Amino acid sequence: MEKLYSKMKIFHYKEKLDSLAKDTENITGPIHIRIKPTNICAHHCVYCAYRSDNLQLGKDMSRKDSIPREKMLEIIDDCEKMGVRAITFSGGGDPFYYPHLFETVTKLSATSIKFAALTNGSRLKGDLAEIFAEHGAWLRVSIDGWDDESYSKYRGVRNGEFTNVMNNIAAFKKLRGACYIGGVIIVNNANFNHIFELTSRLKNVGANTVKISPCIVGDNGPKNNEYHKVFYEQAKEQIRKATEELLEPGFEIYDSYHLLEEKFNKDYRWCPYLQILPVIGADCNVYSCQDKAYNFNGGLLGCIKNQRFMDFWFEDKSRFYKIDPLKHCDHHCVSNDKNKFIIDYLETDNGHMAFV
Numbered sequence: 001m002e003k004l005y006s007k008m009k010i011f012h013y014k015e016k017l018d019s020l021a022k023d024t025e026n027i028t029g030p031i032h033i034r035i036k037p038t039n040i041c042a043h044h045c046v047y048c049a050y051r052s053d054n055l056q057l058g059k060d061m062s063r064k065d066s067i068p069r070e071k072m073l074e075i076i077d078d079c080e081k082m083g084v085r086a087i088t089f090s091g092g093g094d095p096f097y098y099p100h101l102f103e104t105v106t107k108l109s110a111t112s113i114k115f116a117a118l119t120n121g122s123r124l125k126g127d128l129a130e131i132f133a134e135h136g137a138w139l140r141v142s143i144d145g146w147d148d149e150s151y152s153k154y155r156g157v158r159n160g161e162f163t164n165v166m167n168n169i170a171a172f173k174k175l176r177g178a179c180y181i182g183g184v185i186i187v188n189n190a191n192f193n194h195i196f197e198l199t200s201r202l203k204n205v206g207a208n209t210v211k212i213s214p215c216i217v218g219d220n221g222p223k224n225n226e227y228h229k230v231f232y233e234q235a236k237e238q239i240r241k242a243t244e245e246l247l248e249p250g251f252e253i254y255d256s257y258h259l260l261e262e263k264f265n266k267d268y269r270w271c272p273y274l275q276i277l278p279v280i281g282a283d284c285n286v287y288s289c290q291d292k293a294y295n296f297n298g299g300l301l302g303c304i305k306n307q308r309f310m311d312f313w314f315e316d317k318s319r320f321y322k323i324d325p326l327k328h329c330d331h332h333c334v335s336n337d338k339n340k341f342i343i344d345y346l347e348t349d350n351g352h353m354a355f356v
């Protein structure tokens, strides 16, 4: 298995890179889109960023929203015409609660667009599991509790749900197809001592990857660091142990657990990544990224309720530069490093390019 996680993937798309700056007239379609089909989810995770009152992310989210079936099929048609390479279904809610997901991925399976999903794993069964196994690129199951009791406490779900999810992952691995399945462990002050145990369990049921990420407890860096510093070294020790003892060909651990300050400070004035990986919400709004989804004053690029996504995207390039990261993004940003690499690449003086 080659590396699944890399911050440099965008450098394989030169045409896209060369279209990003304001002074180029060219507009190209996004490479990858996150679609949030529904905001409905039956889990009630204590750390869920979309349901937390103290984060800008999700502050204007309506829990009942869902993309109408016809709109979703139209979006998929547009993505194909725009040359979109990949779609990830994520939340808001859990994509597997969207009643038209099977029809949507069946349509996608007939295109060259790769697709993937983030899910809690509870509904990873039946036709949906089969079509993802056969045609999907990857699935990532979010997880936090390390056994039935702790999992139920984290998520406000019935006892036994952890076992159900683990069984679903194991059964998924036995299906025909090349779809990767992984877990994402969201580290907080209750599970940091169980990272090794949970990573091992995920490996034992057949997960290909485990990503380890911090839970976000506030919009500002110091507040997050204050929370994580208390158990940071112990969590890192667990990750080191997992990496030393569990890593092998076919099983990847992606350590994304870090103190957060550097993710929050931006020194650049436009965001390349919002043209590369935008978000379509369950409210049929287009947002700049997964860190600003459902924030009308911060991340909203426009609405496609009464307009095709493709027409919206190519209509007006200036909308891509209204967000100034230095002023508007003083919070977590998953694309911060990638934005910095791209700006560095684009701003290199042509006359000095040869001095590599």
Ligand code: SF4
Residues within 6 Å of the ligand: 266, 271, 272, 273, 274, 288, 289, 290, 291, 292, 323, 325, 328, 329, 332, 333, 334, 335, 336, 339
């Ligand atoms: S800089 Fe980061 S947080 Fe701001 S719009 Fe871009 S991707 Fe989103």
